Amino acid sequence: MNPSPFAQPYPTRRTVLRAAVAAGATLPLLSACVTGGKDDKPASAAGAKSATNPLGVKEDAALEVVIFKGGYGDDYAKKAEGLYTQKYPKATIDHKGIQKVGEALQPRFVANTPPDVVDNTGAGRLDLAALVGAKQLSSLSELLDAPSFDDPAVKFKDTLLPGVVEDGTFDGAPLVLNFTYTAWGIWYSKPLFASKGWTYPKTWDEMIALCATIKAAGIAPWTYQGKYPEYMNDPLLSMAAKTGGADLIKAVDNLQPNAWKADGLKAAAEAFAELAAKGYIMTGSEALSHTEAQAAWCQGKAAFIPSGSWLEAEQKDVAPKGFDMVMGAVPARTGSDKFGAAAIQAASSESFIVPSKAKNIAGGLEYLRILFSKQSARSFAESAGTLPAIAGATDGLTLSSGLGSTRDAVNAAGKEAFTYRFRTWYAPLAKAVDDATGELINKRATPAEWADRIQKAADALAKDSSVKKYTR
Known part of the structure; x- marks a missing residue:
């Protein structure tokens, strides 16, 4: 075996x-x-x-x-x-x-x-x-x-x-x-937002509007763990899941033809390309490790960072007193999502x-x-x-x-906690998604090119008879 x-x-x-x-x-x-x-x-x-x-x-x-x-x-x-x-x-x-x-x-x-x-x-x-x-x-x-x-x-x-x-x-x-x-989401300092009068956004339009306000205040709206672009995959894929629901998640995990070209994934890729196009990602983020990006965020150089719920424990010796980080659900992309606004990506371990x-x-x-x-x-x-x-x-x-x-x-x-399984089922596909997302958010690939690149990797995997397939 x-x-x-x-x-x-x-x-x-x-x-x-x-x-x-x-x-x-x-x-x-x-x-x-x-x-x-x-x-x-x-x-x-x-x-x-x-x-x-x-x-x-x-x-x-x-x-x-x-x-x-x-x-x-x-x-x-x-x-x-x-x-x-x-x-x-x-x-x-x-x-x-x-x-x-x-x-x-x-x-x-x-x-x-x-x-x-x-x-x-x-x-x-x-x-x-x-x-x-x-x-x-x-x-x-x-x-x-x-x-x-x-x-x-x-x-x-x-x-x-x-x-x-x-x-x-x-x-x-x-x-x-x-x-x-x-659980995975988008993290921010609650006292910082309170002091600036900022409200965590529930929709992507609200996020983009708030990013403009944050940038005008002299703070980078976003940073991310640049050497590990999978961190940006989480909010992107969460947004797509909210739009397309369980059917989209199953299509991706089951390696269905054209799954990565679904409307929900296309819209999510466009949303995160917009962050980059408008200069809302901190300059130099791509070169940062997870510890470096998270330290910069704790220093107030950026307002948002994507991560899983281990972030607080990982930053306990770095975050200043009173930083009081909190996690928010990924904002919805459209007004007709199949999952509610509170839906989050979550899974178990240990x-x-x-x-x-x-x-x-x-x-x-x-x-x-x-x-x-x-x-x-x-x-x-x-x-x-x-x-x-x-x-x-x-x-x-x-x-x-x-x-x-x-x-x-x-x-x-509640019951709208969801997760993708492809990352653990198919390591080569996970890497293809990570690489493509890195290109997308650094303006070296369009949303269409992002989808084409990942779909090609998924199709090759689906045709490879030497790889055991799983379904959900």
């Missing part, structure tokens, strides 16, 4: 940019080494199912938990383990907090002796596509349909934010569960898996049921400053300006 580009849920940029590695930097598994015979799978511990034990956990079975100990640390995982042992006091838990997940666990998957639950995150993580192809992951269907840990009257799957189940689904099977939730050859599959699933409880997720939000993928987990908490605005944006979007 050839490892597919679909190796990590969409929002990997935080990990990628902080670690300065390429997206999809996974540790591949050779299928010949991981496809064991029928008798390779050891008997997994199981107990009697009941209303209080819906997954049939064997109460005295040991549980091994491996957590990626990165920027979030692993205390949140240990707290969930404490809740597990409160419920199953006879169980012992072997906790491992590590950085190089793939390097540590690949030999164990090959030997069919994996842990019971794994946080497969960080540079050098295991290749999920390879694990999926080798049938090394347990289905999470039983967990999704089980009662939630907080409220037995509510199914586990109904406690998750929009798109979380889909983000972890491979060829129709739910195999991965992502713990954090990332991937948890339960190996199919684990000794305690039921315990691994139960651990995830506890980890994804409001009690556990709330603790994580307070310590990590990141939105968990559990609905209502941050309700009632006093949040920072950035995280609070992200929470509010996600709540306002």
